Amino acid sequence: MPSLTRFTPFLLLGLISAYSVQAAPADGFVLDKVVQVSRHGVRPPTDSAKLAKAIGRELPNWTVPDGHLTGHGYAAAVEMGRYRGQVLRAAGLLPSGCPGPGEVFVRASPLQRTQATATALLDGLFPGCGLQPSVVQGDKDALFQADKMPFARLDPRRAEDSVLERMGGSVVGAQARYQVAEQQLRSVICGEASACQYRDQPWQLVEDEDGRVAIKGLSLEANLGETFRLEYSEGLPLYQVAFGHGATVQQVAQLTTLTKAKYDFINDSLYIASRGGSQLMNQISLALKQGTPQAATDALGNPPDVRFTLLVAHDTNISYLRTLLGFRWTLGDYLEGNIPPVGSLQFERYKQLKTGRYFLRVAFEAQSLGQIRQLAPLTAAQPPLHADLASGKGCVSTQAGLLCPMEVALKRLDQHIDRTALTAYSYR
Structure with missing residues (x-):
């Protein structure tokens, strides 16, 4: 089975020019890079015995150990990955088959539910390719567990x-x-x-x-x-x-x-979010700047330069990023700001063909409660719920969504990064 658990073999050091087919641009914009941060899928309580003792009632039995991704959750994540793969292929970002050199990098938080969700998303994105995410050794990764680290x-x-x-x-x-x-x-x-x-x-x-x-x-x-x-x-x-x-x-x-x-x-406290979310936000910002006039090198470490980066994390991580961005959404029947299983914060970079300028779309996307429960197929007619972030002056509405000038959007990403809450990081 192909493995993506190491930086070098997964990255494969290819070039964007290897693409022989490019999808038609949306309103003169071409999607050329995506960083996606997804929450893990459906799980039982992380400590059902403790919860049951606290309320004096037994909770329903689940088919997997506490905190683990369920089979139902796996299937829902596969469907989300399948739909997302269709969207990114239609935009010309991903190939029709298995990813080749320099196209994709996937890292999961070390917990079972995040690793399994990453595998499920990969199964949906690249069916039959048998890809696995990269994961650090141990139970803490500075990208995802920064708020638990010194x-x-x-x-x-x-x-x-x-x-x-x-x-x-x-x-x-x-x-x-x-x-x-x-x-x-x-x-x-x-x-x-x-x-x-x-x-x-x-x-x-x-x-x-x-x-x-x-x-x-x-x-x-x-x-x-x-x-x-x-x-x-x-x-x-x-x-x-x-x-x-x-x-x-x-x-x-x-x-x-x-x-x-x-x-x-708690999570919407800017101080708490900047301490717990700066490490992840800094790496996202660095990835989006690669190959543009805003490109920067960080002495603490830099992400792999690939077309599609998938980071499978926790709702806590996404809530910190949401707070740093000042991004709020209300989707379907969920309460404001809710982060459902496999809900994804998407950073999509577009290049305007006419001017060569770069634009960024920041969006949150998630299946509805009904879609997850019913394992409903996601289609153009029945898509996941989504909301776009308006990053500031100069944003334009396109077929691809709300695109904002790169320099304006990056200011929003970078404005609350606390560099005293960063540490050296390697993807190897």
């Missing part, structure tokens, strides 16, 4: 102050604003039982073992909301989804209100 460690006081500011200055006051959502969650867990072990906890700012800020009480509620959404996405019987309270996509989405609150308070 080089990007938070200043505890500054982190707490930034979260308090987003909470309106009071933890108690913030929790009071979510009283209705907490009552709804309690009713889902307890049902009509007169005696129920689950009780709301007062929210409390704490520091976890990796030095990250957390909100005790809300963290559990956020985890439950995400678990209910994953149960629906997995295709579990509706009587099992949220203990029978998640029969529709609207009900499931509403149960993620407290999940969204956690991200609003």
Whole structure:
């Protein structure tokens, strides 16, 4: 089986000129480079026993170990990869068969669910090629787990102050604003039982073992909301989804209100995002600059110069990037800013044939809850949900989407990179 687990054999050092066929340009723009950051696919809770103990109820049984990609999740990721491959081939970026020299590089976060999702996406993108992602040794990769590593460690006081500011200055006051959502969650867990072990906890700012800020009480509620959404996405019987309270996509989405609150308070803090997301954003920016007048070399390390880079990560990573970009979206029945399984942040670079100028499209794309649950085929008539980022002055609407001048878009990518939160990085 071909392997992409090493930099040199995967890169293969080819040239763009090897393409013999180029698709018709969209409004005079040709797609020449893509960096895509995708979340892993559907998984069970990462610690179902701990979650069940906290709420006093048994959770549904899954077919895989805690935190692992499911077979259903694999199939949904393959479909997302297949659709994405069609789009990129139609744009002339990818070949019709297996990728050749210098065309593709794929790296996955070290966890099983991200590695398996990367394999699934590759199976969809390049069926029959048997490609595998590259992965670092160990359980932490500085691209994806920066927020758990010493080089990007938070200043505890500054982190707490930034979260308090987003909470309106009071933890108690913030929790009071979510009283209705907490009552709804309690009713889902307890049902009509007169005696129920689950009780709301007062929210409390704490520091976890990796030095990250957390909100005790809300963290559990956020985890439950995400678990209910994953149960629906997995295709579990509706009587099992949220203990029978998640029969529709609207009900499931509403149960993620407290999940969204956690991200609003913590991951959307610019300080926290800049510490945890700068390493990844810096590498994305460097990749997009390659071969353009903005090309730059970073002494800490540079990404492979290929046409298509796929990085398979976590919702935390994408939430940090979203915050650094100031990019918010509301897709379908999901709540604002939601990052569904295999949701992808896409950075597409286009060259304007007439002027030779470069433009960038930044978009977020994800399957709907129904599409994931039903494993629905993705087509031009029934595509994934998507939203484009308007990066500033001079953006133009084209058949390919909203394209913004490269120099303007790069300023948006680079503006919040914290160089004190970077470390040396190698793709070998």
